[in-house]
Amino acid sequence: MANTDWPGCGKSLKGVILDMCGVLYDSGEGGGVAITGSIEAVKKLKASDLQLRFCTNETQLNREAFVDKLKRLGFDISVSEVFSPAPAAVAVLKERGFRPHLLVYDGLLPEFDSVDKTNPNCVVIGDAAEKFTYQNLNEAFRVLIGLEKPVLFSLGGGRYYKEGDGLALDVGAYMKALEYACDLKAEVVGKPSPTFFQSVLNDMGLQPHEALMIGDDLVNDVGGAQNCGMKGLQVRTGKYRPSDERHSTVTADGTVDDLAQAVDMILKQRH
Amino acid sequence: MAGRRALKAVLIDLSGTLHIEDTAVPGAQDALNRLRQASVDVKFVTNTTKESKRSLVERLQRLDFHVQEKEIFTSLSAARSLVERNQLRPLLLVEDSALEDFTGIDTSEPNAVVIGLSPDHFNYQTLNQAFRMVLEGAPLIAIHKARYYKRADGLALGPGPFVAGLEFAADCRATVVGKPEKCFFTQALSDLGCSPTEAVMIGDDARDDVGGAQNTGMLGILVRTGKYREGDEDNINPPPHLTCDSFPEAVAHILKNLL
Numbered sequence: 171m172a173n174t175d176w177p178g179c180g181k182s183l184k185g186v187i188l189d190m191c192g193v194l195y196d197s198g199e200g201g202g203v204a205i206t207g208s209i210e211a212v213k214k215l216k217a218s219d220l221q222l223r224f225c226t227n228e229t230q231l232n233r234e235a236f237v238d239k240l241k242r243l244g245f246d247i248s249v250s251e252v253f254s255p256a257p258a259a260v261a262v263l264k265e266r267g268f269r270p271h272l273l274v275y276d277g278l279l280p281e282f283d284s285v286d287k288t289n290p291n292c293v294v295i296g297d298a299a300e301k302f303t304y305q306n307l308n309e310a311f312r313v314l315i316g317l318e319k320p321v322l323f324s325l326g327g328g329r330y331y332k333e334g335d336g337l338a339l340d341v342g343a344y345m346k347a348l349e350y351a352c353d354l355k356a357e358v359v360g361k362p363s364p365t366f367f368q369s370v371l372n373d374m375g376l377q378p379h380e381a382l383m384i385g386d387d388l389v390n391d392v393g394g395a396q397n398c399g400m401k402g403l404q405v406r407t408g409k410y411r412p413s414d415e416r417h418s419t420v421t422a423d424g425t426v427d428d429l430a431q432a433v434d435m436i437l438k439q440r441h
Numbered sequence: 442m443a444g445r446r447a448l449k450a451v452l453i454d455l456s457g458t459l460h461i462e463d464t465a466v467p468g469a470q471d472a473l474n475r476l477r478q479a480s481v482d483v484k485f486v487t488n489t490t491k492e493s494k495r496s497l498v499e500r501l502q503r504l505d506f507h508v509q510e511k512e513i514f515t516s517l518s519a520a521r522s523l524v525e526r527n528q529l530r531p532l533l534l535v536e537d538s539a540l541e542d543f544t545g546i547d548t549s550e551p552n553a554v555v556i557g558l559s560p561d562h563f564n565y566q567t568l569n570q571a572f573r574m575v576l577e578g579a580p581l582i583a584i585h586k587a588r589y590y591k592r593a594d595g596l597a598l599g600p601g602p603f604v605a606g607l608e609f610a611a612d613c614r615a616t617v618v619g620k621p622e623k624c625f626f627t628q629a630l631s632d633l634g635c636s637p638t639e640a641v642m643i644g645d646d647a648r649d650d651v652g653g654a655q656n657t658g659m660l661g662i663l664v665r666t667g668k669y670r671e672g673d674e675d676n677i678n679p680p681p682h683l684t685c686d687s688f689p690e691a692v693a694h695i696l697k698n699l700l
Contacts, residue, residue: 302568304560308598311589315596329610330572337576338569339610346609347602351588 176424179382179401180439185221185374187395188212189361189385190252191228191331192408193429194245198334201239205407207430209244214433216246218440221374224252225367225383227326227360227390229296229341230275232256253370255325255360256281259294262359268321270294271313273306291317295348296325297341307344314352322348326360328390332409361387362394371398384432386410393420403432448699449635450482452626452654454644455497457667458688459485465504466666472689473506479700482633486626486642488516488619488649490557490584490600491536514629516584516619517542520555522628523582523618529553532571534562535584556607556615557584558600568603575611585619620646621653641682641699643691647673651681660699662691 174182188194194212195202215222224247228236233256237249256278263270269286272279274296282294293310314320328340345356360366371381378399385391386408395402404414404422407429415425426432453459459469476483485508487497494513501508517539524531524546532551533543536559554571575581587599604615619625630640637658644650644661645668651661660682663674674684685691 300565302565304563304598307563307602311598311602312595315589329612330576336569337573339565339572339606343568343572343606343610347598347606350605351598351602353588 174379176401176403177435177439179423180436182380183220183382183436183440184380185223185371185376185382186215186436187223187225187367187370187381187383187400188429189383189387189391190224190226190240192386192410193384193405194224194240195243196332196408201242204243204245205428207428209246211429211433212245212247214437218437220436221376222251223370223374225361225370226252226254227297227328227341228254229256229278229325229360230299231277232280235277253366253373255366256296258366258369259323259325259359260285262323262357263292263294268292268323270323271310272296273298273301273310274325275299275301292321292323293348294323294325295341295344298344299338302339302344307347311348311351314348314354320352320354322352322354322356324356324358324360326390327356327358327362328387330409331387337409362390362397364394364398367395367398367400371400382436384429388414388417388420388422392422396420396423405429405432446636446639448481448641448695449639450484450630450633450641451476451695452484452486452629452640452642452659453688454642454646454650455485455487455501457645457669458643458650458664459501459506460504461667463500463504465506466688468687468689470505470507472692475696476692477507479696481695481700482635483512484629484633485513486515486620486629487513488585488587489539490516490559491539493539493541494518495541496538515542516625517557519618519622519625519628520557520582520584521546523616524553524555527553527580529580529582531555531582532574534559534567534571536561551579553580553582554607555582555584556600556604558587558590563603568607572607572610575607575613581607581611581613581615583615583617583619586615586617620649621656623653623657626654626657626659641695643688645669647677647681652677655679655682662694664688664691 194208195204271290271293324345327342330337382401383395384403392402401423403424494510498510530547531553535557583604586601588601589596589599641660642654651663654661663681663684
């Protein structure tokens with residue numbers, strides 16, 4: 171019987187999904203910096219027989235601009251390999267006839283060009299960072315409280331991420347704030363939503379057990395992937411904190427120092 | 442009233458109970474004077490995140506209520522006493538107008554977060570600073586957790602959503618110090634040397650005033666003024682000891698039946 175534990179599962183894998191921020195690079199001034207060894211690790215995966223996709227909850231830039239940023243950092247990556255919440259949200263809005271009030275970072279706005287935003291009947295929030303002012307949140311709140319049936323979409327539901335030398339609140343904190351204010355439950359588009367992971371698996375044509383997710387966010391990357399039947403590996407980079415290894419509800423299938431070590435261990439199983 | 446002891450104290454809510462904005466509830470001043478002639482202590486209790494005791498007293502005096510600063514206990518007082526008891530150095534996310542109630546508190550190298558309603562402080566930078574502190578284990582103290590409130594230009598977010606966001610992000614629970622928390626009522630009574638079973642609370646908020654007081658063991662009287670909406674008395678269990686039209690009627694009931 172095939173070994174399904176980490177790192178033995180590396181032998182039977184068919185695809186790998188990589189989180190981006192905190193795995194490939196650390197965000198910060200001037201677009202951030204690549205994490206040591208990660209550029210080379212992506213090259214090695216691409217040279218292997220494994221399928222590779224990137225799955226991010228990045229919502230500060232549209233995909234084109236985001237991929238350009240990673241290319242400048244030295245990564246070999248293209249737009250079609252990247253899955254992010256905004257395009258998924260646009261599909262949901264159109265399918266269900268929603269006209270959003272947007273509280274997102276300016277850089278993300280182009281993703282919503284094709285969506286009707288007049289007379290809004292829902293609110294979409296992304297990681298708006300410094301645009302999360304009291305006034306902007308209040309505007310979103312008033313749209314919601316004025317609707318007969320308030321609907322809030324959140325592009326990702328993360329608690330926090332690493333920004334420069336400190337941690338910063340992610341969109342999930344503001345999603346919770348609006349949920350509490352309006353006594354509603356938001357619909358999360360992006361990680362850890364199973365629909366989001368499934369769309370990546372579909373694109374690779376793989377079953378969940380054939381794929382491995384690597385991320386720095388224990389709950390959203392690792393836990394989210396595991397909920398879909400994938401293996402989830404956590405790296406000790408980005409927002410990783412030692413207490414993650416004693417988490418009450420999520421246990422990673424494996425924990426590695428960084429992406430470089432993860433890739434070397436996977437590829438060693440396959441030789 | 443089996444098992445209850447003689448009434449020793451009356452706690453009275455301010456906004457919505459004694460006055461609505463800058464207008465006194467009709468007859469409320471005289472009713473308060475009548476209550477003061479009886480052998481009970483009186484204390485004024487309110488959830489506020491921006492008004493200092495001094496500014497509350499000034500407003501009440503303008504409306505001809507005889508009230509002293511030491512008779513007022515607010516959610517800011519409750520936060521201050523918690524900070525003092527635990528010798529914390531708070532990062533104060535409150536409006537400048539509330540800062541005077543924290544005079545003398547050491548706020549250097551903060552090791553706790555006190556959060557009220559403070560639109561000026563609710564920005565990405567400051568909330569991140571508060572979040573990082575709480576994630577590293579600093580206690581999060583919420584003045585109260587109201588979802589929203591009514592402003593001249595419409596509804597506006599209260600402190601509650603920001604507290605909820607920080608709780609979620611740092612995976613922690615805030616200590617809420619205002620009404621309807623039990624510790625708020627017991628602290629308000631503590632310097633009167635009286636137990637909850639010897640006290641009654643009068644207010645216009647079924648959940649925060651009456652429900653909170655009754656959960657603490659006090660009697661609660663709901664008045665149909667201020668934010669009261671038809672049927673509010675049916676939304677709490679147990680129901681109020683009494684629901685009546687306004688503060689003067691509540692005082693008449695106390696003088697006639699509870700002393």
